[in-house]
Amino acid sequence: MAQAGQNEILLEVKELKKHFPIQRGLLRRVVGYVRAVDGVSLYIKEGEPLGLVGESGCGKTTTGRCIIRLIEPTAGTVHFRSRLLSSDGEPQMVNLLELGSEEMKMVRREIAIVFQDPIGSLNPRMSVGDIVKEPLTIHGQGKGPEAEERVVQLLGAVGLRPEHIRRYPHEFSGGQRQRIGIARALALNPRLIVCDEPVSALDVSIQAQTLNLLQDLQEEFHLTYLFIAHDLSVIEHISDRVAVMYVGKLVEMAETEELFMNPSHPYTEALISAVPKPDPLLRSERIVLAGEVADPANPPSGCYFHPRCKYAQERCKIEEPALREVSPEHFVSCHLAEELQLRGVV
């Protein structure tokens, strides 16, 4: 599935699965599994941010956390093109899930994460300087004037001032706290940053500032983002490619413009149509899905989306569709992908 495009592949995930056991009874017997992530395969090219979008419960946050091994996946592989772990200086693909703790610690310098909650992501007992310096401290570089310099530099990069080093998180607003989190993520010069809903908890005007900041930083520091969000317009703005998830599965993945103009999966079509557009003259007939989001502990047979899909056929109830490439770099998991003429953004 990996394509050698213009840029090299930085991250490649294959058949990633995370099943949480459901335990009942005195002896904690396992009675079932919550299939939070159920066979996700995707790739990210260097310099091309990938947006991962889906509604609550689709598994996008779990996917992000599995990729950086904050949660241990149940199955699958996560290959990352690491510079630090290569023996000959040339970057090489390593499977993050097979690394020992020492090697993992090395690789963690190249991947960072920014969280959603500006309050919870900063330790209220630590000063801003200590928080931003923490990655350096963990890797033994936290002492001395160079570390201080670096902290000032990082704060400046996100638009905060040097005197903020001695302040504490509670003295800042939500948008500023998010910047502190971003500065911390940049501390070790990562190449890939997983952004887990970084603007969802912010006000509209602050969202714009933060998105601009992320775009600027991407150019300045040659970063690549895995941008997880539920807001389609934000995803469209910041991503070069988009992957759509539904109940633990990847249903479509394509370049942004292609996905929004020519969606090939009914769920994508419904998602795009459901987004309220900020123009009263564009009130169009929206596709309103019937029913509720499927339960990841007890998903429907065949294609998980079939109970809500208006195009569903017999085959969809029996057979689970595989993710396949219907046009260059456009992947869909739907039996009817070639036949359906779906409506994109009008």
Added chain:
Amino acid sequence: MNGNSLLLEVKDLKTHFFLREGIVRAVDGANFEIGRGRTLGIIGESGCGKSVTALSILRIVPYPGRVVGGEILFHRMLQGNGSSAVTQVMDLTALDPAGDEIRSIRGAEIAMVFQEPMSSLTPVYTVGDQIMEAILLHQKVNRVEARERAIEMLDRVGMPKPSQTVDSYPHQLSGGMRQRAMIAMALSCNPSLLIADEPTTALDVTTEAQILELMGDLQHELGMAIMYITHNLGVIAEMAEDVVVMYLGKIVERADVVSLFHDPLHPYTQALLKSIPKIGRRSRQRLASIEGMVPDPYLLPEGCLFHPRCPEYMEGVCDQQEPRLLEVKKGHWASCLLFS
């Protein structure tokens, strides 16, 4: 709007919070009207006072806040309809917040739907019990009839298997279903005004589409007015007929929805519209963000509250005078010194 078609008039409403550290003027002079059967959208970011406005109308502003000035004129329909209707105009600010009069209005004539259905529905009673509570409080029916009406309401709001879900507890339902239950509760007594405070913000976008469609259908069916409060400009564009934009407790612009989106007059509205990413119009350019941050309510700027962040700032003018809400074009009001 002529006499009978006016439902609610808010005139110079002021609601202040009296804290140890000082006074927070959460709503500081709000003026708007809601017509019978129409949808008014109130847009603003956090801290602008939109939720407090809603609470002030129902007189449920939490301590240490209270309504300190202005009028809220509610045109209550007593009997009949159309041009022969008899209405009574009541000033809600004059009522005792714990008194019988306002309580007879709450739930029956003006109902409210909140953002977080999990915390607005009590977890220890079934959904049916909670809907029946509203019915029994305002209508002279017995429990059996109330239960039937509750099931009927649940069916009307599109709840799957209403005769079963009426006996479910909130935690057994999904977010979308809980919100439907809340709407059923709010509509159970046929209110003339539904206040919806960010009802879909906590929901997924496909569920939101369902709920918005539901609210539109019900409004059509019942002829009720909706006051829709949100920070999501897309939802306002979809739902509202008239729009009010609030900033730091004041109304900065008021217009019908098309004029607001296509001809915004106030710099804050213009900046807000430019700062949201719009689907289908992708550019890799930066979003036009609003400079600076919302000032803290104790250190409010002099003159126009928005002037420190305003791209059209006029030195010597905007930092000295306070703008007033003026009708700049017909039906389109803005509070900006550019127009005075």
Added chain:
Amino acid sequence: MMAAESSRAADDAARSLRNEAQRGQSYWQLVWWKFRRNRLAVAGAVVVVSFYLVCGVFAEFFAPYLLMHTSEYAQAPPQMPRLIDVEGRFHPRPFVYGYEKRVDREAFRRSFVIDTSKRYPLYFLTRGEPYKLFGLFNTDFHLFGTGIHNAEAHCFILGTDKLGRDLFSRIIYGGRISLLVGLTGEILGLIAGGILGGFSGYLGGLVDMIIQRLIEFMMAFPTIPLWMALACAIPPQWSPIAVWFALTVIISLIGCGGLARQVRGLVLSLREREFVLAAISAGASNWYVTTRHLLPNTLSHLIVISTLAVPAMILGETSLSFLGLGLRPPITSWGVLLKETQNVLALRYTPWFIIPAVFIVLSVLAFNFLGDGLRDATDPYAR
């Protein structure tokens, strides 16, 4: 919800106002600042600290008489220190009136009443009976007393018990036992509970399950029968205070389950906090996360929990000794002192025996105010 927006705006406002006053203050500095503003809590702290200083450390200094001092004035009423005598004259130096013995031939009772003909002036920083300060230094200074000149003089400002011992002094010595021993037990329980709860919460899985079942087992023990059984099981040659100490340690270890569960809950919730995840994603080890993130964030809770648990220990000791199950004479504690009020005759003829209860109430209240104040002050996001 809907009130969230308005209270959030107010929160922002309050936060920024405080900002002006406290730029760059660390967490503990903020705690101190918030604590200081709470007058009741500060009062509680002052009372607690003074009680520990007076009764715990400097007991012999503050008490005019030593523990073993008996006199012939049994069950004598309090000699109130006065500045103005019965004739209305003002004396710059406080004094007390002496006793006169009365014999009631019908009831066969001997009693003492205040005799205004005997006046004993009080002296401060006076010499009295010798003792060892901190167990090390020989000295004989007391805060106040009747001096060494008049061997007849005595100042039993809260009266005496049936052996003629000064009640005020006994209250102070009793406080030493009640306050200190309770505290020690609590500290041990804190450490045990903290460790158990910490492991349970952080490691999870089988370890967690075993520890939790163990705690439940321990908490199901009925305390009083256990206490009595243990009291019998301890070797008789141990001094009463050692017995008491051993019992306290055992009881607090068994009772540390509650604390362990609280710590476990704290650790469980902290473990999932995003700043912990951020540290892990940067490569932090379990040890780093525990010491740098989990422990500091639980410390404030633990301090509050234990501060509020000390009154329970004090009251526990008081109750048990009152029932005769705890300490017994010759050990003096507040509970032992109160035991002497257990009959109606005592209340009728010697009502001042109740006074130790006042001190118990004061110390429990003070601890509660202190604990509440600490709890409010240690929440970083509270208004």
